[in-house]
Amino acid sequence: MVLSLMEIISHTWEDMDDNKLNEIFSxxxxxxSRRVMTDESGKSKGFGFVSFERHEDAKRAVDEMNGKKLNGKQLYVARAQKKGERQTELKRKFEQMKQDGTTRYQGVNLYVKNLDDSLDDERLRIEFSLFGTITSAKVMTEGGRSKGFGFVCFSSPEEATEAMKEMNGCIVGTKLLYVALAQRKEERQAHLTHQYMQRMAQPASCPQAFSAIRPTTACQVPRTMAYQTMASEAPGTGIASTEAANKASLQHLGAELQVPVQLAAVHVQGQEPLSASMLAAAPPQEQKQILGERLFPLIQNMQPTLAGKITGMFLELDTSELLHMLESPESLHPK
Incomplete structure (x- = not known):
C-alpha cells in the first residue's frame, strides 16, 4: 500500500476544518487521514494535509485541485515534502532563475568603471546612446554619491560590443573610462585566478603598472557626436561646442598628468613601447603594476641592490609623477 501526502494551502481558511477537508478530497x-493545521487558539494556519491510500488517487487530486479556486481563493496542492526536499527544490528553482537572468543579459550588459563624479544615469545613457538601443543605464551610488562605476545594458550583443570597443579608453568628463562586459562574481574570480596563475608561471622580473593616458582616434569621433547630442538635447548646460568640450577635456587631462597629452608612448630600452592603446586596455588596478615594470630597469641601472625597494617607494607617488620619471629619466637622480 502506497501512502502519498498532499499539502493544501489557502490563506483564507478560517472556517476550514478536518471534516470539510475530507469532503473536498474524498x-x-x-x-x-486529513488534518487542517491550527494555532494554539484553534485558528486555521491556512494549510493542511491529506493522506490517500493509493498513490494514483493522490496524483489525480493534485492534477485536478492544484490552482482551483475554493470560496473565491486559489488552492495550492502538491505532494507533501520533507523540509530538506523543499529547501533543495527552492534552491534549484532559485539557481535556475539566476541562470535565466544571466543568459538574458549575456553579452549585452556592460560594466563601466572610473566614472567622473559628475555623471548621473541620464548622462551615462547619452554617452553610450550612439551605439544602439539602451534598455537601462545606471550609475551606482552610495548615500547619493557616485561610487565611480555603473552598468549600461543594450538590446543586442552587437551593439554592446561596438560600444565597448569605441568607449573603452575614452575620456568622459575628466576621467578615462574602462568598459568591459559585465561578469558574475564567480566569472570575475575565475578570470582573476587565471591571470594570477599565468603571471606566476612567467619569469619574475619586477612590479607592473600604468602610464601616459590619451584617448585613441577611434573614441574621439563618438565623443564628438555624444557632446553634440547632449548639447542639442539639453540646451543651456554650459557646453559651448563639441570642439571646445573635447579641447577642455584634453587640456585638463594634460594638466593633471603634468606631461604632454600628445605623448604617443613611453619606451624603456629592451621593453615593448608603452602605448596609449595598451594603457586604455589595462584595468585601473593594474596601472601602478605596469608603471613599476617600466621604472624598475631604470632604477636598477643606478641602484642595482636597492632597485626593488626604491621602485616600491616610488609607486606610492602620484601617477603624474611616475609618468614624468618615465618621460624624463634624468628626474630620477634628485630623488
Missing part, C-alpha cells in the same frame, strides 16, 4: 479515493 471524492478522489479513500483517505487515511
Amino acid at each position: 471524492k478522489f479515493g479513500p483517505t487515511l
